[in-house]
Amino acid sequence: xxxYVLFFLSGFSALVYQxxxxxxxxxxxxxxxxSTTLVVGAFLLGLGLxxxxxxxxxxxxxxxxxxxxxxLCELGIAGFAIASKLxxxxxxxxxxxxxxxxxxxxxxxxxxxxxIPTLLMGMSLPLLxxxxxxxxxxxxxxxxxxxxxxxxxxxxxxxxAGCIIIGHVGYEVTVYLAAAVNLSIGVGALLLALGYTASxxxxxxxxxxxxxxxxxPVRVWKWCFLLFVSGFIIISLEIVxxxxxxxxxxSTAYSFAVVLxxxxxxxxxxILLGAVVVRRVDSPWHFFLWLQGVVTxxxxxxxxxxxxAHHWPAFADLFIGFDQGGLGADPTVGHIVMIFxxxxxxxxxxxxxxxxxxxxxxxxxxxDLEVVGQRVGLIQVANILGNTAGAIVTGAIxxxxxxxxxxxxxxxxxxxxxxxxxxxxxxxAGVNPLKQLGNVxxxxxxxxxxxxxxxxxxxxxxxxxxxxxxxxxxxxDRTGITLLKVTGPDSATLYIAGQRQGRIPFFRHHVIxxxxxxxxxxxPRSVLVIGHGGGGTxxxxxxxxxxxxxxxxxxxxxxxEIMNKFGALGNSEAVNRLLSDPRYQRSVGDARHLxxxxxxxxxxxxxxxxxxxxxxxxxxxxxxxFEQVRARLNPGGIAVQWxxxxxxxxSFLSVFPYVTEVRLRRHQSWGWxxxxxxxxxxxxxxxxxxxxxxxxxxxxxAAGMNVDGITRALRNSHVKIWGPNDPRPEDVNxxxxxxxxxxxxxxx
Numbered sequence: 001x002x003x004y005v006l007f008f009l010s011g012f013s014a015l016v017y018q019x020x021x022x023x024x025x026x027x028x029x030x031x032x033x034x035s036t037t038l039v040v041g042a043f044l045l046g047l048g049l050x051x052x053x054x055x056x057x058x059x060x061x062x063x064x065x066x067x068x069x070x071x072l073c074e075l076g077i078a079g080f081a082i083a084s085k086l087x088x089x090x091x092x093x094x095x096x097x098x099x100x101x102x103x104x105x106x107x108x109x110x111x112x113x114x115x116i117p118t119l120l121m122g123m124s125l126p127l128l129x130x131x132x133x134x135x136x137x138x139x140x141x142x143x144x145x146x147x148x149x150x151x152x153x154x155x156x157x158x159x160x161a162g163c164i165i166i167g168h169v170g171y172e173v174t175v176y177l178a179a180a181v182n183l184s185i186g187v188g189a190l191l192l193a194l195g196y197t198a199s200x201x202x203x204x205x206x207x208x209x210x211x212x213x214x215x216x217p218v219r220v221w222k223w224c225f226l227l228f229v230s231g232f233i234i235i236s237l238e239i240v241x242x243x244x245x246x247x248x249x250x251s252t253a254y255s256f257a258v259v260l261x262x263x264x265x266x267x268x269x270x271i272l273l274g275a276v277v278v279r280r281v282d283s284p285w286h287f288f289l290w291l292q293g294v295v296t297x298x299x300x301x302x303x304x305x306x307x308x309a310h311h312w313p314a315f316a317d318l319f320i321g322f323d324q325g326g327l328g329a330d331p332t333v334g335h336i337v338m339i340f341x342x343x344x345x346x347x348x349x350x351x352x353x354x355x356x357x358x359x360x361x362x363x364x365x366x367x368d369l370e371v372v373g374q375r376v377g378l379i380q381v382a383n384i385l386g387n388t389a390g391a392i393v394t395g396a397i398x399x400x401x402x403x404x405x406x407x408x409x410x411x412x413x414x415x416x417x418x419x420x421x422x423x424x425x426x427x428x429a430g431v432n433p434l435k436q437l438g439n440v441x442x443x444x445x446x447x448x449x450x451x452x453x454x455x456x457x458x459x460x461x462x463x464x465x466x467x468x469x470x471x472x473x474x475x476x477d478r479t480g481i482t483l484l485k486v487t488g489p490d491s492a493t494l495y496i497a498g499q500r501q502g503r504i505p506f507f508r509h510h511v512i513x514x515x516x517x518x519x520x521x522x523x524p525r526s527v528l529v530i531g532h533g534g535g536g537t538x539x540x541x542x543x544x545x546x547x548x549x550x551x552x553x554x555x556x557x558x559x560x561e562i563m564n565k566f567g568a569l570g571n572s573e574a575v576n577r578l579l580s581d582p583r584y585q586r587s588v589g590d591a592r593h594l595x596x597x598x599x600x601x602x603x604x605x606x607x608x609x610x611x612x613x614x615x616x617x618x619x620x621x622x623x624x625x626f627e628q629v630r631a632r633l634n635p636g637g638i639a640v641q642w643x644x645x646x647x648x649x650x651s652f653l654s655v656f657p658y659v660t661e662v663r664l665r666r667h668q669s670w671g672w673x674x675x676x677x678x679x680x681x682x683x684x685x686x687x688x689x690x691x692x693x694x695x696x697x698x699x700x701x702a703a704g705m706n707v708d709g710i711t712r713a714l715r716n717s718h719v720k721i722w723g724p725n726d727p728r729p730e731d732v733n734x735x736x737x738x739x740x741x742x743x744x745x746x747x748x
Contacts, residue, residue, distance in 0.1 A: 002192055003067070004149045006185045007128060010074060011153030013185070014121050015264070016161040016178040017081060018043060019257070020171045021114065024088035027735060028097050029106045030590035031555065031616050033479050037239075037395030038103060041388050042110035043118055044235075048384035050122020055377025058130040059370055064193050066131030066373070071189030073120040073127070078182035080117045085172050087113060089736065097596040125150070125380055130373035139366040143376060144275030144359030148268050151355070155264035162257020167745025170737030220365050220375060224382035227361060229414065230292055231386025234354055236394040236411055237299050238263060241347055243404055244303055247463060247481060247498035249339065251615045253741045258343055266348040270355020277356075284364035289422040291357055293442050295350045296415025300408045300449045302346045307454060307462040400478035403456040409449070416446040464495055473565045475558025479588065482558040490571040490704075494534040496556050499614060502534015504572055505704035510536030510608060512710060513672055515700070516662060517604045517640035518544040519687045520674065525549065528602040528632070530591040530620065531609030532559050535578050539703055541606065542583055545695055550584050551602075555609075557588040574703035592619055595628040605629050606640040612648065618738020621648050625735075626655040630677065638680070641673045645740050649673060651732040657724035664713045680721075688714045 022039055029035035061069060080087075092113055100106050128146055133139045157178075165174050241259050249255040281287050365375050398407045419442050426436050454462070461472040464483050471486040486492040494502040502510065514537050518524045525548045527541045532554035541550045554560065566572065567579045578584060587594075591609065607629070610617050619625060629639045643649050643661065653659055656675030660682045663671035674682055688711045690696060700707050733739055739746035 002188065003128065003132065004145065006074075006188050006192070007124070007146055008149045008153035009181050009185050010121075010124060011150035011155075012157035012160070013077070013178040013181040015154040015157035015260075016165070016174060016181075017077075017084075017117065019158065019161045019166070020175045020178075021084060021088060023171055024085070024093065024736075025110055025113070026616075027089065027093040027592065027619070028100055029110060030100065030593040031619055034103065034396055035106055035590070035593075037391055037478075038107045039110045040395075041392045042107055043114055044384055044388040044391060045111060046114050046118025047122035048381045048388060049115075050119040050124075051126060051377045051380040051384060052122075053119065053377075054123035054126035055374045055381065058126040058373025058377065061127075061130055061373075063131045066127045067189055067193040070124055070127045070131065071186045071193065073123050073186075074182045074189060075186035076120045077117050078179045078186060080120075081175050081179035081182065084117075084175055085736070097593070100593065101597055122380070122384070126373040126377035129376040133369070133372045136366060136369045136372075139369075139372055140278045140359045140362040141275045143362050143366070143372075144271055144278065147358055148271035148275060148355075151264055151271055152268035155261050155268055158257050158261040158264055162261065163254055164745065167253075167739075167742030170734070172736045216374075216378065220378065223361055223365050224378055226288065227357075227379055227383040228386035228389075230288075230354070230357060231383040232390040232393075233292065233296065233386075233411055233414055235387040235390035236398070236407065237295075237350065239391065239394045239399070240299075240303075240404055240407055240411075243399070243481060244306070244463070245343055245346065246615070248306075248342075250499050251497040252613055253615050253618075253738075254744070255615060258340070259347060262340075262343050262347045263351045266344075266351025267355040270352035271358050272355075273352065274356035274359035278359045278363050281360055281363065284360045286422060286425065288357055288360050288364075289418045289425075290439070290442070291353050291360075293415045293419035293422070293439075293446065295353045296412050297442065297445045297449060298353075299346075299350045300412050300453060301445075302350075303408065303459075304449070304453055306342070306346060307459050310462045310465060396478050399476070403476045404481070405453060405456045405459050409453060412446050412449045412453075416443060416450070419443045419446065464498075473562045475562040477558055480556035480558065482556055482562055484562045484566055486566070486569075492566060494559075494562075496533070496559065496610075497614075499611060501610070502536055504534060504566070504575060506534060506536030506539060506574065508705060508710070510534070511540040511700070511703060511705055512664075512713075513537055513608055513640055513642060514540030514604075514606050515543050515691070515710070516672055516674065516682075516687065516714075517541070517606050517638060518547055519690045519696075520680070520682050521604050521636075521638055522681075524603045526600075526602045526634075527551070527604045527606070528553070530605070530607040531555075532563075532586070533608070535563060535575065536703070537606065537608045538584065539574055539578055540700075541604070542577075542581060543696055543699055548583060551587065551600075552584065553587050553589055553591050553594050555588070555590055560586055560588075577702060592625060592628065595625075595632055601632055601634045601637070603634050603637045604640065605633060605637070608642045612644050612740040613743045614741070616741070618733055618741035619735065621645075621651060621740055622733045622735045622738060623651050623654050626652055626675070630655055630675070633677070636678050637676065639673075639675045641675070642670065643673045644670045647731060647733055647740050650729045651734075653722060653728050654732055659722040661720040663718045664716075666718045679723075682719070684714045684717050684719065688712075 025039045026036060029039055058066060092109065125147060129143050132146065133142050161174060245259050246255045361379055365379065366372060394407060398410065402410060419439055423436060423439050423443065456476060457472060457474045460474055460481065460483055464485060466472045466485055473484040473486060475482040480497055483495045484492050490504065492504045493500060518527060518541060523546055524544055525546065527547055527550045529538050529541050529550060529552040532538055532552050538550065538552050563575060564579065567575045607620055609620050612621050633639065641652055652673045652675055658676045658678060658680050660674040660680050661671050674680060691700065691707055691711050697707050
């Protein structure tokens, strides 16, 4: 029993590490979806190699030595974790970020840096299988219970880290807490091994061709191939779930933990259920094929149902509007329950069925007590390699070319192939046709899914509540999902990952932000805008005729695509100006990565990229980000930053010696910050006068802005000034403790 507890804790700490290290490495690789996919792929590949390595020697060990080896793995993971902040953040990110210009190089660095801990993690299951299985008859149950409790620990670790721990103590302390757990596991396993009652040499390893990996029976390699395909399907479905449910949940910091936690919980319950029923399964082959078909049908059908349910406003309102602009708002208990229930409905059942595959597979391959560890390792590495391939192929290729709808159809084809194999096998065996009716119905259901599942525009229109009379312009690729809901000839609302990020005509405060910057700087020849969004901030950056170049970087590439499509309608003068003005230079990528790898300096840098409660938003509201912005300003240059939270103000103040805060109304909850290395000459009256210059007035009015209203607002604005000798408050956002991002845990 103690060994099961230790392996439960091992799964807990592993997912805590994955959540934290993925964020730390994301600073080096970039936070765009491609870089994230590469980091995840590197993590999974390391796990697979660990399983492969353990499969080559686990069966040479006695029971006691296998437990000792597991203990040493846990102690090694703990040691690496203690040094991981130094490795990932202080060295790789702080010293090497400038070399992360090629995707291949990013993957190689991520893989090498993660190799030690992931290798040790991947070795755990084959070692424990060798150390606990005493009779081949009980091998599937024993191995299933081991892997099940480990996965259950992983689910709890995901929920705990993503929803509670990181938000209270930050990433660095979270990793140290997980290291303490691994130290405890290692010590506990060593003590357990000392008192192990089984013989110290239950088996004697006998060298021979049959023990060599490349002489494994063909039957085992066949199952390895099936587990590879199943692993591909599993991770591909996870990526699709992250995209769809993340959009429904407005892509907050908690979305990842909720989706992954429910998947791991369902997977764990499925593994444990499979361990209970495995003896009753007469044909592992048929049952496995049937499970894969049911999983793909359910996964596609559930998302189809969710899209259909969004036609009912009462259901859709539970998601659209969740923290959409309500910074720091508290969702109700009923709201949270409904969200968890919906995620559980979509993710839980297929995860349970996929989990059942593991013990079933063990029943099919475990027939020799002397190679238990080897076969566990081979099956695990095949499954993990499928996971790795699924992460990279689906995240970087399938979503880019097929979109979410097309990717689901492809997965349904894979499920259908499993069912067809099941039907063919039944025909060969002469199974009564009546007994095949269920399989025929399953194949028919998958066929209907292939034909009838809504295409991309209809699927995403439903999730964004596009109603009759409205038009949706969709953009989807590997970098994300964007939808422009057109409600009139010259009016539209922009959604990025489900969040409302802009509109046409532009939001007034988006335009004012860059008007303040470009009309305050005496000669703003070059401007950098972080985040295109609906285009309002970018448009304002071109207000000053002295500006020769405006560069914008947007992390979600389809934003440009849908703006081009809207511009082609010819109904918005402001959008047409954005598209035709030669001063604007558009690029796709991660702003943090750009500031590290590009040495270009600017007169004005402005950021209005996302809500501070969005997933990964902490990277654009941290002290370290503002330090990067300051380093990329020309002498006398200014940074203009939206200040949606008090902690944003404090973080900005900790970096710039001269800061001015502008609020249009005294009691307005947010304003704008202007920062510089030199004394600022911000004069709202002077800015208001410049707005009345004919060329500037005409430019601003072309965006549908009330120039006189903006002028009055600026003249009556409330200004607060800090100098280098004024005290700087504490409690700020940092890269490793983005408090505003985890707004439900770390209050302002």
